[in-house]
């Protein structure tokens with residue numbers, strides 16, 4: 283496997299630097315550790331940006347806005363973005379190694395989802411911007427000469443992109459690609475847990491011919507650190523954020539100063555509804571993935587499962603078997619199907635819910651603790667896949683986003699009850715419905731208070747369709763033309779003939 287060749291700044295301590303104006307930049311408040319969640323080993327040190335580095339990144343982006351990028355024809359920007367995708371694919375192994383080292387996820391998962399989607403995001407938005415049309419109307423005027431009235435998209439400016447750690451390259455490029463396609467410049471603040479692939483992408487941007495300053499990366503934490511400094515910065519025109527709902531609230535407050543636009547992709551407590559008429563094999567396969575994939579650290583993951591009573595016992599027994607078949611282990615081992623949680627701190631949080639479930643009298647169908655791992659991996663943040671039944675709906679286990687490999691399963695007796703249970707949450711990101719009754723599928727989908735409703739599937743989506751959450755799971759939609767709408771100002775031009 284190719285070693286990670288991300289240039290580490292010559293800051294004396296070899297810490298991972300920021301990427302500003304097309305070059306790596308050292309300096310900042312201090313450095314912090316990046317640890318591998320597989321065994322707790324040190325990946326390296328990362329430089330935390332202070333005010334001066336954030337100022338430099340925003341200034342580089344503002345300067346780039348006055349440069350050639352936004353003036354390129356859309357087809358030419360699209361060509362450059364395809365070269366970025368080519369660059370990710372050409373350095374696939376380096377991106378894979380970096381992502382796996384930061385997250386601990388199995389190579390098989392990152393190679394199937396994270397890195398290919400990083401490249402695909404650039405291709406989708408390159409093609410979209412090349413083909414996007416504008417609205418044009420020929421108008422009648424009282425004097426009979428007429429007018430042409432049209433909308434034209436202009437870049438919004440400098441976009442702050444704040445990202446989480448669960449799908450670092452995938453979620454970051456999901457925002458950077460459309461922002462760049464529309465002619466903006468960006469300053470990215472990757473999660474402090476997963477700083478590497480965003481930094482590595484800087485080299486790809488340079489090689490692809492993205493002008494210096496169009497893509498910038500600063501490292502650090504959220505509150506009182508790079509994240510807050512960036513979102514409060516007066517040189518930022520709009521903020522696109524993926525992360526926890528509470529963080530979203532803090533960022534919205536920062537964005538209110540100066541009336542900056544926000545796009546918020548936030549948390550979830552997503553239900554699956556399994557009707558007795560479902561193809562149970564498919565429902566089990568889908569629910570196993572949606573609950574345990576990426577060790578449960580997927581915003582779209584399932585943490586509440588409602589199963590029609592006639593198949594409840596069978597479903598629970600088979601989900602238990604599937605959970606117990608998952609194999610934690612080294613990411614590169616072919617048999618590994620479960621990675622660790624992102625950090626010891628996150629494991630403490632998830633284990634807190636495991637203990638609470640037991641204390642509240644949940645029936646623990648499987649899991650509930652820490653797996654026995656070989657001594658070399660004992661420093662990792664491993665956790666058992668866990669299934670509970672028997673808790674009331676007002677339990678924190680059923681209400682809070684846990685973000686671990688776990689779910690609570692509860693029986694229901696009819697369609698109305700299932701919908702009411704599934705909708706009884708502050709969140710509204712997604713749901714998955716398992717039924718072979720077509721009319722029921724449409725009926726239920728129409729009544730779910732969510733941004734995305736899957737039927738007989740999960741995590742299946744054409745990237746041109748809208749993506750986002752209802753209720754406290756987000757504001758706005760990205761994906762396809764919806765991303766273009768967020769990353770541009772639509773200017774109305776009316777020409778009297």
Ligand code: NAD
Nearest residue numbers: 445446447472473503504509510525526529547548549581
């Ligand atoms: P988080 O909210 O803790 O952090 C996300 C990012 O925000 C990090 O880069 C962090 O440093 C930064 N940040 C934190 N506080 C900040 C502040 N006050 N100002 C500016 N920046 C700040 O989220 P996380 O733990 O990294 O990720 C997990 C969460 O993300 C879960 O809630 C999950 O559901 C959510 N998520 C949502 C989606 C979606 O599309 N809806 C996708 C993935 C993850």
